[in-house]
Amino acid sequence: MGLGQLFCQLATVFDGDLDIERNAAAALVQAAPRARDGSKSARLPSAVRDVLLAPDAHPVCSLIAEHRFDWAPPTTSDDPLFVEHSLPKVHVELLGPGGLVHSSKVRLGLYGMLPEHEYGLRTHPAEEVFVMLAGQVFWRRGDNPYVAEGPGGRSYHPSMLPHSNKTGELAFMSVYVWQGDIDTGKYDYQGIPDP
Structure with a gap:
């Protein structure tokens, strides 16, 4: 399956009631004809691959598992604490300023994290x-x-809402989208919150 076909399948995931989801779906469909596979690829950690292939995973996950992406920790910030805390994460920006398809309107990608x-x-x-x-x-x-x-769940974050996430026994994989001010210059990482 080509990257354009994967974009079209991912567009169907954004089926919620929020404008941001409608905009994400439209951006993916619009970008699909321009989507080209990258030249590099990195192997997914087995814990992430396992959840992608689990029976309760969204059907698009089998396509993600098949596709060769250059999986790497996110590079949203060069803050040393952020860099350290990003090591157990996998990420690929599909649409955005640094995405496989350039966009100045959205940042959209795949994001996962190892267990614990x-x-x-x-x-x-x-x-x-x-x-x-x-x-x-x-x-x-x-x-x-x-x-x-779990699969099908959502976490919505209005502009400047503090948020964090963690895993337990299972890894996870998600698709995310940013819209509005997508520049990372004002991204503020504060570290692990108090319990």
Whole structure:
């Protein structure tokens, strides 16, 4: 399956009621004819691959598992704490300023994390939504407690809402989108929140 076909399949995942999801689906469909596979690829960690192939994973996960991406930790910030805390994560930006297809309107990509890790508290000007595709993740939004999400679950973050996530026994994979101010210059990583 080509990258353009995967974009079209991912567009169907953004089927929620929010404008950000409608915009993400439209951006993926519009970008699909321009989507070309990258020249590099890195192997997915087995814990992430396992959840992608689990029976309860979203159907698009088998296509993601087949595709050769240059999986790497996210590079949203060069803050040393962020870099350290990003090591157990896998990420590929599909659409965006540094994406496989350039976009100045959205950042959209695949994001996953190994079991028993935490991605600390952060804020950013962009509006954001994560749609969970496989495994399990716990999201904290603002001062609310962590809430478990599995395949089909969502975590919506309005601009500048503090949020964090962590995994338990399972890894997870998601697709995310940023819209609005997608520049990473005002991204603020604050580390692991107090319990």
